[in-house]
Amino acid sequence: MTLDNKYGVPTVALHTHVFEKVVESVNRVHGMPRAPRAFVPQPVMGKTAAQLRAYIEGKDPITGRPVMQEVIEGLTQPIDDAEILNEKLAYAATPRLVDADSEDNLQQMFLDKNWTDKLPIVLPTEKRVKEMLAHTSHKPDEVVGHMRSTHFRDYWEYTVEKVAVNAVMAGARPEYFPVILALASTGVTARGSTSSSAAAMVVVNGPIRNEIKMNSGTGAMGPFNHANATIGRAYGLLSQNGQGSSVPGVTYMGSQGNNYAYNNVTFAENEERSPWTPFHVEQGFKPTDSTVSVFTGCRSTAFTLGVRETYWREHVRSMLRGLDAHSQPTFLLDPITARQFIDRGGFDTKEKLIEWAYENSLMAAKEYWDYQLIQNYILPRATFGEEPYASKLKAAPDEMVHIFKAKEIHVIVVGGETNGYWRIMDCNYQKTVSVDKWR
């Protein structure tokens, strides 16, 4: 679209057919609803040259017209500019209130409009929203942030009041509101539209954990604590509504979906039982600061029990190798396991464990570069000189290369010491922000 509109080069975009509604929607929000395009069948990935040629010589599965006829017409047939510029492209305004004749019908309206996660919500009445707003010093009309579901869309805006509405819907108590506002202020969506079906993860640190009775111990990542459950749910609802929508096939394209997204793996770090520095202090905050940290891209989890005396290195290497090469591993360690890592490996700081994990995550270069996500997202950066990828690209096919970057590996302590189970979550650290600022 940029090439066509900004650089004046007539352009046709080719897409796979499952993205029809996305393409239509994205073209529209960019003010070019008639930008020429054609569709070929999904998938392109993994097809032979002959199969791809058949796509090109075949028909557009959306329109039923020959693909190449559409491509050539898209480059040569005049487009009526005056007609485009007169089209009504604006989004509908967002009224402050919506109504219905019963609570049941309001619940149904919220479901029908895709404003929920398909579980019942608490209706955001004026009274409930006002109670939520009473737990921050910030004014209701203050803009908290902006979100969008993908790189290809424009940002939507939300205020303190909008965050409060979604917090009420999630069932959050007013005293949780500063944490939810802090999450909203990150601008990081928990409803990204990646076809990889990623969810978010939320880690709370500092005094607020105990003030609002968050769980960092037994069952911390499960459905057993009101604050953990509803703060994470509020973040998800705020994301999908704050960014306009999260509708499968239009603004959400996660192929398989992800049930981590119901509450975005929200928990508190077990600072009291951890032998190491709390996560927020590693990020430059004081121990007495209350913070929330956001991770995205949560898809896969590897787990095991304990850190065995003889073969723990092999076990951990196998867990790391089980992640996609484009992952960023975060160790989620029960306090028992954290202390075992100190006993077995001498890792008296998180940094030492991270460095060990980095040094021991290795793969043959030929295998690394063949991963589809590495091809999509790392190879382009490597071929145009970005380090450390450019150097890694020079490795001989059988040379062992580091899979991850040390700075992208993280360690968090959580769990109630009922046993030494632990996990590695594949997720991307985004940022840590102050909760205190939103009190």
Added chain:
Amino acid sequence: MSTEKLAVLNPVGYPPKITAKQLAPRLDSLDGKTVYLVDPRFDDSGLFLRQLQSWFADNMPSVKTKFIEMNNVYTKDDPVTWEKIKADGDAAIVGVGH
């Protein structure tokens, strides 16, 4: 029977403003023109575009096609590539992306 409505607050954020944009003037014909085939480097898109290039050679040999890879991942803007196409080409086909 009461017709009183129950009102609650709308959870949806505030949308961005959309401004309609003009597209580039289209060509009269592709004969003798240079068409860039732009590879966003996503999910084997390069293999697809090589087949597209082959189709032009077989079916429209008067069209000169040039294959070009984007300078970065497809999520990033790429003004260097766009400037090159503008200076050296007449049209472009981008694909296959989402």
